[in-house]
Amino acid sequence: MANDLSTRKFFSIAISIYLSFISPVVANWTLVTNGYLGSVYLDFDTLKKNKTTVVIWQLQNFYKKDLNDVHSRRLLIEVDCFKDERRVIYLSAHSEQMGRGVVKFVNGNASDWEHPSPKSVGESILKNICKKTNNS
Numbered sequence: 001m002a003n004d005l006s007t008r009k010f011f012s013i014a015i016s017i018y019l020s021f022i023s024p025v026v027a028n029w030t031l032v033t034n035g036y037l038g039s040v041y042l043d044f045d046t047l048k049k050n051k052t053t054v055v056i057w058q059l060q061n062f063y064k065k066d067l068n069d070v071h072s073r074r075l076l077i078e079v080d081c082f083k084d085e086r087r088v089i090y091l092s093a094h095s096e097q098m099g100r101g102v103v104k105f106v107n108g109n110a111s112d113w114e115h116p117s118p119k120s121v122g123e124s125i126l127k128n129i130c131k132k133t134n135n136s
Contacts, residue, residue, distance in 0.1 A: 029059055029098070032128045035121040038062040042125070044132055054079045054133050055089070058125065061097045074099045078110075081130035085113040086122065 029041035041059040048055045058075045065071045076090040088111045095101035116122030 027057065027059070027099075033121055033124040040121055040125060042128065047129070047132065049133060052080060052082065054081065054129055056129055059099055065095075068093065068104055069095055070104050071095055071101065072097045072099050077125075079126055079129050080113070081126075081133060083113075083115075084126060085115055086126055087111045087113045 027043045028045045029043055032040050032042050034040070037060075039061045041061070043057040043059070046055075046057045055076065055078050058077050060073045060075070062071055070093040072094045074092045074094070075088050077086055078089050079086045088107075090110075091107045092099070093104040093106075095104060114122075116126055
C-alpha cells in the first residue's frame with residue numbers, strides 16, 4: 001500500500017514537472033465541441049496509442065470563471081475505444097483560458113473509468129479520439 005502511494009506521488013510530481021515545460025501556447029489545440037459551460041479542445045499531436053487505450057491532452061475553456069476562480073482546465077485523459085470508456089489521469093485548473101494564468105489546483109490521481117452519457121460532450125470527445133485513432 002505504501003509503495004502504491006509513493007508510486008502515485010512520484011507520477012504526480014513527474015507530470016507536474018513535465019507540465020511546467022509544456023506551454024499551452026506550444027500545444028496544437030483543435031476545437032472538438034462546444035457545451036453549455038464552454039469549449040473543449042484536444043491536442044492530437046500528443047495522442048499516444050497503447051495496447052488497448054489512447055492517452056491524449058484535453059483542454060476545457062469555460063465561458064465564465066467558476067466559484068474557485070477557474071477559467072480553464074488541462075486534462076490528460078485515457079480512452080478505451082473498444083469499451084467506450086474514459087478516465088482522467090491528471091488535471092490542472094487555471095485562472096485564465098487556454099491553460100494560462102495561475103494554477104489553482106492539481107490532481108494527479110487517476111479517476112475511475114466511466115462511460116460518457118449518450119449525446120454528451122464526453123461522448124463527442126471519445127468519438128473524436130477514437131475516430132482519429134482508427135484513421136492513423
